[in-house]
Amino acid sequence: MKRMVIWLVGGVSMLGALPFGPAGAEAGQLCATTRLTQAFETQSICVSSARQPRGGTVYDIRSLTDWDDATAWCVDGDGIGESIIVRLEDAAPPENFWIRNGYAKSQQTFRNHARIRTMELVAFSYGLEQPQRRAEIVLGDNATEQTIALPWRVADPRYFELRITSVYPGQTDEDLCVTGFSVDYGM
Numbered sequence: 001m002k003r004m005v006i007w008l009v010g011g012v013s014m015l016g017a018l019p020f021g022p023a024g025a026e027a028g029q030l031c032a033t034t035r036l037t038q039a040f041e042t043q044s045i046c047v048s049s050a051r052q053p054r055g056g057t058v059y060d061i062r063s064l065t066d067w068d069d070a071t072a073w074c075v076d077g078d079g080i081g082e083s084i085i086v087r088l089e090d091a092a093p094p095e096n097f098w099i100r101n102g103y104a105k106s107q108q109t110f111r112n113h114a115r116i117r118t119m120e121l122v123a124f125s126y127g128l129e130q131p132q133r134r135a136e137i138v139l140g141d142n143a144t145e146q147t148i149a150l151p152w153r154v155a156d157p158r159y160f161e162l163r164i165t166s167v168y169p170g171q172t173d174e175d176l177c178v179t180g181f182s183v184d185y186g187m
Helices: 061-065 107-112
Strands: 004-009 030-035 040-047 073-075 083-091 096-101 115-125 133-138 145-149 157-168 176-184
Touching: 030 061, 040 061, 040 176, 061 073, 061 176, 083 176, 096 115, 115 176
Parallel strands: none
Antiparallel strands: 004 030, 030 040, 040 083, 073 176, 083 157, 096 145, 096 176, 115 133, 115 157
């Protein structure tokens, strides 16, 4: 299958508007959209905000989805209340999410920045405006890839939100960072 990635800001691309979440696009959301794979017609991974570039280093959605240890999605502040959002169209139900917590560039960089401790996972299905499921997710304080196994199967998945509820503090920088995130459809 042909794969196309489109970078979005505020839910709008050159191909037209794509609504995110039950209430539509959120102002300031940053998204990476992939189309036409065996698992889905459209998958958008979005973040609620991102730190502005510093010294030529970018900390936005591209850094979250590239799985490069030298890059990371970072937010200003401790990240509590920030979200990673997965929006799906015509998709198989995901089995897991994969996440690489913290800024994995080096052990020192990892320790210096805040990392996710807990998240609330909320799932929506098509036709439902209210969440279908909720769960608390606890991540380990390490820079290895971690699997977030969905505790239930969501029929006709539309939207998942992983909202950060607590963090492991950084030693020198309170800004929260995450090196990688992706969706596993078990295919």
